[in-house]
Amino acid sequence: MSDTPKKTTTAQLAVAWLLVGLPLLWGFWMTLGNAMKLFE
Amino acid sequence: MADSKSWLDRSRTVAPPGFSRWMVPPAALCIHLCIGQAYAFSVFNLPMSKLIGITDSAPDDWKLTSLGWIFSLAIVFLGLAAAFGGTWLDRVGPRMAMVAAACCFGGGFIIGAAGIATHQLWIVYLGYGVLGGIGLGLGYISPVKTLITWFPDRPGMATGMAIMGFGGGAFIASPLSVHLMKTFSTPSHIGVAETFLCLGIGYFIFMMIGAFLVRVPAEGWKPEGWEPSEHRSAMVTSENVHIDDAMKTPQFWLLWGVLCLNVTAGIGVLGQASAMSQEMFPGRITPAAAAGFVGLLSIFNMVGRFFWASTSDFIGRKSTYMVFFALGIALYAAVPSTGQSGSIVLFVAFYAVILSMYGGGFATIPAYLRDVFGVRYVGAIHGRLLTSWSVAGVLGPVLVNYIRQYQIDQGVPKADAYTVTMYIMAGLLAVGFLLNLMMKPVNARYYMPRAAAMA
Numbered sequence: 001m002s003d004t005p006k007k008t009t010t011a012q013l014a015v016a017w018l019l020v021g022l023p024l025l026w027g028f029w030m031t032l033g034n035a036m037k038l039f040e
Numbered sequence: 041m042a043d044s045k046s047w048l049d050r051s052r053t054v055a056p057p058g059f060s061r062w063m064v065p066p067a068a069l070c071i072h073l074c075i076g077q078a079y080a081f082s083v084f085n086l087p088m089s090k091l092i093g094i095t096d097s098a099p100d101d102w103k104l105t106s107l108g109w110i111f112s113l114a115i116v117f118l119g120l121a122a123a124f125g126g127t128w129l130d131r132v133g134p135r136m137a138m139v140a141a142a143c144c145f146g147g148g149f150i151i152g153a154a155g156i157a158t159h160q161l162w163i164v165y166l167g168y169g170v171l172g173g174i175g176l177g178l179g180y181i182s183p184v185k186t187l188i189t190w191f192p193d194r195p196g197m198a199t200g201m202a203i204m205g206f207g208g209g210a211f212i213a214s215p216l217s218v219h220l221m222k223t224f225s226t227p228s229h230i231g232v233a234e235t236f237l238c239l240g241i242g243y244f245i246f247m248m249i250g251a252f253l254v255r256v257p258a259e260g261w262k263p264e265g266w267e268p269s270e271h272r273s274a275m276v277t278s279e280n281v282h283i284d285d286a287m288k289t290p291q292f293w294l295l296w297g298v299l300c301l302n303v304t305a306g307i308g309v310l311g312q313a314s315a316m317s318q319e320m321f322p323g324r325i326t327p328a329a330a331a332g333f334v335g336l337l338s339i340f341n342m343v344g345r346f347f348w349a350s351t352s353d354f355i356g357r358k359s360t361y362m363v364f365f366a367l368g369i370a371l372y373a374a375v376p377s378t379g380q381s382g383s384i385v386l387f388v389a390f391y392a393v394i395l396s397m398y399g400g401g402f403a404t405i406p407a408y409l410r411d412v413f414g415v416r417y418v419g420a421i422h423g424r425l426l427t428s429w430s431v432a433g434v435l436g437p438v439l440v441n442y443i444r445q446y447q448i449d450q451g452v453p454k455a456d457a458y459t460v461t462m463y464i465m466a467g468l469l470a471v472g473f474l475l476n477l478m479m480k481p482v483n484a485r486y487y488m489p490r491a492a493a494m495a
Contacts, residue, residue: 008060016066016253020073020205027211028342031335038325038332038388 050133055255061190061263063253068183068202070250071138074243075145075179076209078118079338081111081168083217087230091159094230102161110152110169117173119430122181126420127283129178134186138251141179146244148172153236168236179247180206180426184406185419189257192415193266196357196407200349203403207342213239273411275358275479279487280414286421289482291412294475299405300428300435301472302364305372305465306341306398308436309391312444313337319454320379320387333388340392341399348400349407357408358479364397365473372466376459402429412482416493439464 046052085107092098129137148171155163183202191198220238224231262268268278286292309316314330325333352360371390378387405425410418440461447457 004056005058006056007058008063013060013062016063019249020066020069023212024069024073024205024208027208027213027215028339030215031211031339035332035335035339038329038336040329040332 048132048136048139050135050256053133053135053254053256054258055261057258059255061257064183064187064190064255065198065201067138067250067253067255068187069205070253071141071179071183071247072202072205073209073212074247075141075176076206077213077239077243078111078114078176079207079210080213080217081114083214084232084235087221087232088156091156091230091232094228106161110164113165113169114173114176115430115433117170118176118180119427121174121177122423122426123177124423125174125178126181126417126423129182129423130185130283130417130420133256134182134254135251137178137182138247138254141175141182142244142247142251143175144171145175145179145247146240148175149236149240149243153233153240156233156236177423177426181419181423183250183254184422185415186254186256188406188410188415188418191263192268193263194350194353195410196352196404197346197350199406200346200403203349203406204342204345204399206402207338207345207399210338211342273356274481275356276411277414277481277487279484280416280493281412281421281482281486282488283417283420283424285486285488286413286417287424289486291479291482292421292425294479295405295408295412296425296428297475298361298472298479299401299425300432301468301475302361302368302398302401303429303432304436304439305368305469305472306395306401306436307432308438308440308461308465309394310337310341310398311437312440313391316458317387320458321382321384322455324382324384333391336388337391337395340396344396344399345403348397349403352404352407357404357411358476360400360404361408361476362473364401365469365476368394368397368469369466369473372462372469375462376456379455379458412479414488414493416488 085104088107089097089101089104092101097103125137148168151167151171152164153167155161155165155167184199187198187202188195217235217239220235221231224234272278281289313334314327317325317330317333318327348360348364355363371394375387375390378384378390406418406422409421409425413421440458443461443464444457447460448454
């Protein structure tokens with residue numbers, strides 16, 4: 001363990017969340033498109 | 041080698057001062073988004089049954105009944121790995137567990153690809169079923185304790201985010217697998233083996249990113265400005281119960297029953313949603329619309345995980361489960377009337393809420409366990425509790441399928457064949473309601489001495 005302060009930057013947070021958020025949004029969008037067939 | 045060992049060591053995962061805890065949910069999501077693929081495994085069944093015949097199944101092709109065992113094996117090994125791997129995980133920390141999960145899950149796909157390429161089903165069983173299943177179990181429980189430790193102020197929301205990823209993993213895996221199979225297929229070959237290989241490598245890399253990102257808080261760390269409430273609910277303990285003692289308490293088995301009954305009610309419906317919607321509304325819900333209905337339910341299953349687990353931080357876990365069971369009883373009992381009145385809108389709305397509570401049950405249980413047994417062994421206790429999922433995974437579909445068939449054999453029209461099942465589901469939820477009502481704080485004699493809990 002390092003006791004040296006190492007502040008997480010906003011860019012690191014953004015990259016981490018985009019990494020998981022983008023595939024999830026893509027999958028969500030595809031499923032939503034499929035679900036819309038119920039209302040056609 | 042020494043370096044790689046030390047990188048996996050728990051001590052190397054302790055966060056330095058200034059590290060943002062909001063980096064941890066993406067790490068957990070890297071794992072859960074991958075292992076959530078299991079929910080989408082059925083997209084491979086039909087292509088794998090035509091590997092030789094290509095357009096139709098040839099006599100030497102694998103049968104769907106044999107292929108069904110791949111998923112069943114994976115779920116059995118998920119339960120076993122979660123149950124028996126929890127204490128190991130607690131000892132070695134989240135990074136080692138995540139790496140093990142990545143190796144097993146990614147490796148399971150790669151071995152499965154070899155089995156498909158050589159048309160040896162036992163290799164696929166061993167690869168995806170056994171090894172992949174172990175990866176599923178280790179991966180599922182690996183971030184739970186870490187998230188709860190980082191978010192003592194919002195444990196429900198934190199674990200809800202990760203477990204939402206498990207629901208969302210199928211959203212990604214299903215269209216991605218279909219796309220890859222289309223890319224690798226030729227008129228004389230179905231590209232399932234290549235798809236397995238790509239997915240295995242891709243999932244391994246993505247899960248390793250999660251292992252790289254994950255950090256545990258330093259000893260004594262707490263969120264800035266947050267103090268544990270002195271007026272915490274009697275249902276929330278500040279003590280810890282050892283995993284072996286937890287299983288001796290009635291609370292563990294009450295929660296085992298609560299999760300099992302909540303999952304049984306939801307999983308049976310999820311598996312039969314397409315057929316049920318078409319049979320309850322013959323001629324009005326087409327097969328394409330039924331597929332849309334299944335998609336809509338999976339969205340509510342995923343969103344419910346985050347919504348209900350986050351809500352439980354405000355209203356309490358016991359109250360959240362009270363809502364699941366009370367509302368679930370009312371909705372299950374009301375579903376047959378939507379078929380009789382021909383109201384598709386109400387039918388869809390009722391099931392959407394039911395499935396949100398099914399997902400919510402999974403996502404809220406880690407925080408419930410934290411409240412009752414403390415943080416120290418919550419990951420391992422959660423792993424053992426997940427055996428109820430394996431039981432429910434068999435019980436739910438069997439109840440729905442067999443009762444429907446019995447009704448039809450007795451001459452009941454298909455549109456009404458689900459009525460008794462819905463009432464039985466409502467009955468199961470009533471039992472769950474009573475079990476949850478019986479939940480009390482753990483007897484103080486089970487609490488670990490403070491020094492031992494800190495060790």
